[in-house]
Amino acid sequence: MKVLLIDDDEELCTELSEVLEAEGFEVDTVFDGAQGLKYLRVRQYQIIVLDLKLPGLSGYGVLESVKKSAHPLKVLVLSGKPMGNALLKENGVDGNGEEQILKMADAVMNKPFIVKEFLRQIKTLTKGIVENSQ
Amino acid sequence: MSAHKILKLMSPSALAVLEEVIEFSPVANVMVDQKGQVLLVNKITETLFGYTRQELLGMKVESLMPEQFRANHPDLRSGFLNDPQARPMGAGRDLTALRKDGRHILVQIGLTPVETEQGLCVLASIVDITDRKLVEEFLRRDNKIMAQLVDERSKELLKTQKELKHHSRLADIGTLAATVAHELRNPLGVIHLAAYNLKREKSDLSTNKHLVNIEKKVWEGNQIIDNLLSYARIKIPNYEHVNLLNILDECVTTAQERFGQKGVIIEKKYAQGLDFIDADANQIREVFINILNNACQAIHHPNGRVELKVCSKDSQTVEVIFEDTGEGIAPEDLDKVFEPFFTRKSKGTGLGLAICNELVHLHQGKILITSCQGHGTSVTVALPIHSRNISESPSH
Numbered sequence: 001m002k003v004l005l006i007d008d009d010e011e012l013c014t015e016l017s018e019v020l021e022a023e024g025f026e027v028d029t030v031f032d033g034a035q036g037l038k039y040l041r042v043r044q045y046q047i048i049v050l051d052l053k054l055p056g057l058s059g060y061g062v063l064e065s066v067k068k069s070a071h072p073l074k075v076l077v078l079s080g081k082p083m084g085n086a087l088l089k090e091n092g093v094d095g096n097g098e099e100q101i102l103k104m105a106d107a108v109m110n111k112p113f114i115v116k117e118f119l120r121q122i123k124t125l126t127k128g129i130v131e132n133s134q
Numbered sequence: 135m136s137a138h139k140i141l142k143l144m145s146p147s148a149l150a151v152l153e154e155v156i157e158f159s160p161v162a163n164v165m166v167d168q169k170g171q172v173l174l175v176n177k178i179t180e181t182l183f184g185y186t187r188q189e190l191l192g193m194k195v196e197s198l199m200p201e202q203f204r205a206n207h208p209d210l211r212s213g214f215l216n217d218p219q220a221r222p223m224g225a226g227r228d229l230t231a232l233r234k235d236g237r238h239i240l241v242q243i244g245l246t247p248v249e250t251e252q253g254l255c256v257l258a259s260i261v262d263i264t265d266r267k268l269v270e271e272f273l274r275r276d277n278k279i280m281a282q283l284v285d286e287r288s289k290e291l292l293k294t295q296k297e298l299k300h301h302s303r304l305a306d307i308g309t310l311a312a313t314v315a316h317e318l319r320n321p322l323g324v325i326h327l328a329a330y331n332l333k334r335e336k337s338d339l340s341t342n343k344h345l346v347n348i349e350k351k352v353w354e355g356n357q358i359i360d361n362l363l364s365y366a367r368i369k370i371p372n373y374e375h376v377n378l379l380n381i382l383d384e385c386v387t388t389a390q391e392r393f394g395q396k397g398v399i400i401e402k403k404y405a406q407g408l409d410f411i412d413a414d415a416n417q418i419r420e421v422f423i424n425i426l427n428n429a430c431q432a433i434h435h436p437n438g439r440v441e442l443k444v445c446s447k448d449s450q451t452v453e454v455i456f457e458d459t460g461e462g463i464a465p466e467d468l469d470k471v472f473e474p475f476f477t478r479k480s481k482g483t484g485l486g487l488a489i490c491n492e493l494v495h496l497h498q499g500k501i502l503i504t505s506c507q508g509h510g511t512s513v514t515v516a517l518p519i520h521s522r523n524i525s526e527s528p529s530h
Contacts, residue, residue, distance in 0.1 A: 009320055015327035022334060053316070078323075080316040112323035112352055115330040 001126055002026045002044065006036040006062060007051035007078065016049070019115055020122070033057030037065060040073075046129045047074045047122065052081075052101070060101060067104045074125045077105040078113070142249070162260040166195045167252055168215055170208060174257075182262055184234035195258075200232050215254055218247030223258070228267065231260065240264045311362040318359055326352045358483055364420060365474065365485045368492045371414035373521050378411045378418070378452060379404055379444065385422040386442070392430050398438040405445045408452050412521035417493045421501075424486040425456045425513050431479065432460025432511060451499075452519050457512045463505040471503060490515075497521070 003025045007013050013029040020027045028043065030036045033054045040048075048066060052059035059077065066073055077083075083098055102108055107121045144152065156163050162182045165174035175190045183190070183198055196204040223229060223243035231241045244259040329348045386400055393400055429440045443455040463471060470476045472491040477484030487503075494501040499517040 009324060012320065012324045012327065015324055015331055018331045019327060019334075022331075080319045081312065111319040112326045112356055115327065 001046050001129075002028070003047050003049060003122070004036065004039055004043075004045045005029045005049045006031075006033065006054065006059070007049070008032060008054050009051070012051075019119070020049075023119055023122075025122075031055075033059065033062045036062050040066070045073060046126050047076065049076050049078060049122075050105075051078045063101065063104050074106045074129070075104070076107045076109065076118075076121055076125060077101060078109055078111055080111050083108050083110055162262075163257060164190075164195065164198070164260060165248060165250075165255050165257045166211075167250075167255050168211070170195045170211055173250075173252070173255060179260070182233075182239070182260065183231070189234075198231055200230055200238060203230070211256065214245060214256060215247070218254060220244070220246045228263070240267045311359070311365075315359045315363055318355065322352050322355050361483045361485045361489070365483075365489050365492075368489065368496070371417055371493075371496050371521075373412050373414060375410055376413050376415045376418070377409050378413070378454070378517075379409050381415055381419055382422055382442065382444065382454065385419060385426055388423060389426040389430060392427075393440070396430065396433060396438060397436050398430060398433050398440060401439065401441045403441065403443045403445075405443075408444050408446055408519075411452055411517055411519045413497055413517060414493075417496070418517075421490045421493050421515060422454070424490050425515070428486060428513075429456055429458035429460060429511070432458055432462070434461060435459075446519075450518060450520070451516050454515045454517070455512060456515075457510060459510045462507040462509055462511055463503070464507055465505075468503060468505060472501075 001024070003020055005013055005016060005020075005027055007016075007029075008031045010031065013031070017027040017029055028039055028045070030039055031054075034057045036048075036050075036054075037057070039045075048062075050059050050062055054062070063075055063077065066075055079101075083102060106125050109118055109121065157176045159176055160178060162179040163174070163176045164172055164179055166172055172190050172193045172195055175187055179190060180187055185193070196207050199207065221244075223245050229241050229243055230238050233239060240263050242261045242263050246257040246259070248255045248257045326349060329345045329352070333342060333345045382404075386402070390400070426440070433440075439459045441455075441457040443457070444452065445455070446452050464478075467476075467478060471487050473484075474488035475484040476488075491501055494515055494517070497517055498521070499515065502514040502516070503511065504514075505511040
């Protein structure tokens with residue numbers, strides 16, 4: 001099962017890759033949105049773990065592009081700003097509506113997240129996906 | 135030169151003119167002899183006092199003043215005639231005269247001694263100042279009202295200014311909180327991931343103890359960020375018909391683990407029929423969790439107890455009372471506990487009760503704290519059962 005991890009925080013990528021690899025996932029890591037889309041064009045993934053605040057093309061841009069494609073991949077969004085909490089809700093996330101992100105993403109996790117909960121989400125989202133070994 | 139000296143110098147024809155002037159003067163002129171008998175009045179005197187000229191002539195002048203001034207008046211007249219100097223009567227006081235119909239009028243009187251064939255007389259020139267006094271009184275009252283209004287407006291302005299300052303402070307906190315949240319949550323997340331990986335790779339006990347501490351502190355840090363954000367982003371409640379007891383039970387379940395670690399027992403006493411109220415479930419949950427957290431943090435001894443009561447004093451309000459057996463609050467701190475950033479705890483933002491206070495007030499409710507230092511604290515959250523705002527929601 002292949003995961004594309006898109007986050008500009010290198011240490012986060014290192015630690016999260018290890019977590020995923022320990023669970024048997026194969027992980028590619030990129031640090032910006034444009035690079036992410038490039039990887040998506042040439043490689044096959046089953047799931048994307050995506051940070052919203054990225055240099056250049058934002059996480060929202062990547063999410064929109066992925067979800068508009070013919071065969072949209074599952075996307076788990078990681079957010080530094082609290083999402084999905086009625087008490088902490090604000091009007092915009094990086095200039096885009098929180099509701100649209102919540103609608104497009106298959107799952108959203110606010111940082112810092114409980115690792116076990118993160119793994120549970122990843123496993124739920126990838127359950128039933130048949131790996132294409134292309 | 136005084137008036138009576140001028141009179142002495144006048145020719146008979148000039149005196150006749152003067153008689154005309156006096157007769158049609160807008161000032162009432164009353165001349166009395168040494169015994170106080172009226173000898174001469176002009177036309178306006180009739181209007182002023184309501185008597186005819188015939189009635190006035192020969193009348194005792196004391197009849198034109200209220201009862202209480204009459205007895206003393208002959209002495210005052212003798213005094214004047216012994217020292218005949220033209221002067222105002224009453225030395226700056228407002229004088230009262232009595233009309234035929236019994237009405238009192240306010241007057242100003244000037245006195246002039248006049249030499250006549252019947253001896254030295256007194257000419258009193260009387261001006262009715264009742265209307266002027268009335269206007270003055272109105273003006274005084276209006277001025278007072280105006281002053282009160284200005285005072286009230288100034289207070290309102292000061293209040294608005296204070297609120298604006300408060301809101302601008304909140305906006306600053308909001309911006310700061312959003313930045314801090316985003317910038318801190320990422321590193322907190324990485325610290326947590328790193329701790330998880332360490333624990334996974336090296337599971338010996340000593341390392342684990344420190345890693346557990348790291349994880350604990352990551353969540354504490356995250357809680358501080360949440361508190362700051364929720365204070366900065368408090369907004370109008372989104373009213374729904376919610377089950378208050380269920381919300382309370384959920385909060386108790388959440389807090390149970392922490393209470394359990396301290397051996398604190400939670401006792402529930404819910405009155406019947408107070409399940410549903412109109413409220414914002416998320417906000418009310420936040421209030422209850424904050425109060426329960428405070429109760430837990432206040433208990434430092436074994437066998438601690440928290441009693442939860444749900445009751446109602448009237449059909450309009452439901453009261454949720456949290457009574458703990460914790461350390462209590464110092465009397466001098468009681469009125470400060472709702473101030474944002476006030477805390478006596480070594481850890482914490484001092485925003486918990488400030489948030490509770492804002493949220494309860496947004497629900498048109500009240501929050502009351504009583505405490506006995508060393509024995510415990512009681513927090514009462516009184517919430518209206520019905521909200522007018524709920525009818526605005528299309529789902530109801």
